[in-house]
Amino acid sequence: MNEARQKGLIGAIEAGGTKFICALARPDGTIVARARIDTRTPAECFPDMATFFRESAATHGDIAAFGVASFGPIDIDPASPAYGTFTTTPKPGWQGARYHDALGQFGAPLVVDNDVNGAALGEWLAGAGQGARTIAYTTIGTGVGTGVLRDGRSLMGFSHYEMGHIHPSHDRALDPFEGWCPYHGDCLEGLVAGPAIIKRWGTSLDHLADDPAKIALIGGYIADLAADLVLMHMPDRLIFGGGVVKAPGLIEVVRQRTEARLNGYVRNPRLDPGLATYIVTPGLGDDAGITGAIALGRQALAQ
Numbered sequence: 479m480n481e482a483r484q485k486g487l488i489g490a491i492e493a494g495g496t497k498f499i500c501a502l503a504r505p506d507g508t509i510v511a512r513a514r515i516d517t518r519t520p521a522e523c524f525p526d527m528a529t530f531f532r533e534s535a536a537t538h539g540d541i542a543a544f545g546v547a548s549f550g551p552i553d554i555d556p557a558s559p560a561y562g563t564f565t566t567t568p569k570p571g572w573q574g575a576r577y578h579d580a581l582g583q584f585g586a587p588l589v590v591d592n593d594v595n596g597a598a599l600g601e602w603l604a605g606a607g608q609g610a611r612t613i614a615y616t617t618i619g620t621g622v623g624t625g626v627l628r629d630g631r632s633l634m635g636f637s638h639y640e641m642g643h644i645h646p647s648h649d650r651a652l653d654p655f656e657g658w659c660p661y662h663g664d665c666l667e668g669l670v671a672g673p674a675i676i677k678r679w680g681t682s683l684d685h686l687a688d689d690p691a692k693i694a695l696i697g698g699y700i701a702d703l704a705a706d707l708v709l710m711h712m713p714d715r716l717i718f719g720g721g722v723v724k725a726p727g728l729i730e731v732v733r734q735r736t737e738a739r740l741n742g743y744v745r746n747p748r749l750d751p752g753l754a755t756y757i758v759t760p761g762l763g764d765d766a767g768i769t770g771a772i773a774l775g776r777q778a779l780a781q
């Protein structure tokens with residue numbers, strides 16, 4: 479414990495729409511204390527979060543840095559005065575909430591990224607992205623989001639990427655569904671996110687595995703994103719996770735359609751015939767987010 483105290487511990491937070499996973503970890507990633515806090519308003523769950531870190535630090539040692547992988551939209555630009563602040567989220571009470579206000583009492587540096595980038599980082603360190611220099615990690619569940627990492631750092635512009643809202647080719651004769659995104663209708667998220675599938679067919683995609691046409695339709699839309707990711711970022715590997723991707727047969731369709739979309743234009747040994755090693759599913763499952771949050775804390779420690 480003395481060694482841990484000297485080095486300082488990392489406070490890690492994986493913040494999702496239904497729960498916060500908080501962990502106190504050694505810099506090597508070993509978790510020494512962990513708690514689950516229900517997501518309510520920030521006035522309710524931020525104090526619970528601070529209490530967990532105060533009490534676990536009293537037992538295990540001082541916190542030297544925090545890493546936060548959070549739902550958003552959230553300002554993740556370290557140079558911005560609003561760094562760590564929720565921006566346009568429709569979630570009641572969250573707009574304007576800031577992690578620094580809840581964690582400033584510890585006097586430790588803080589790195590904040592969004593949940594998709596955090597999970598991408600976890601996969602890069604300890605999951606399906608290991609050994610790759612550039613990865614694109616996409617999650618398809620309630621929403622659709624992609625994080626692109628290079629050498630373990632998430633890429634961004636003035637904000638985090640929003641690639642779930644690109645428009646795939648939509649043949650309305652084949653798929654008359656108008657889409658579900660309140661901003662764009664039939665953007666990718668509007669066509670393939672879990673709620674879009676339920677609205678269109680009345681059940682989730684994993685219950686439609688015996689209907690190859692439906693799997694092919696959704697897989698084709700996702701392949702449009704996959705091909706665009708190749709063209710725009712030339713990643714060493716594409717990882718697709720989230721509830722929708724668990725539907726049997728879907729990832730195989732995504733591989734086939736992505737290869738067809740690229741049509742031999744991009745040639746590199748990384749793009750194996752059939753793309754079975756190029757387009758993969760996550761290796762970590764539910765632990766990707768907290769693993770990534772600890773890694774963000776390690777980045778804060780190095781600052």
Ligand code: ZN
Nearest residue numbers: 643659662665
């Ligand atoms: Zn959209």
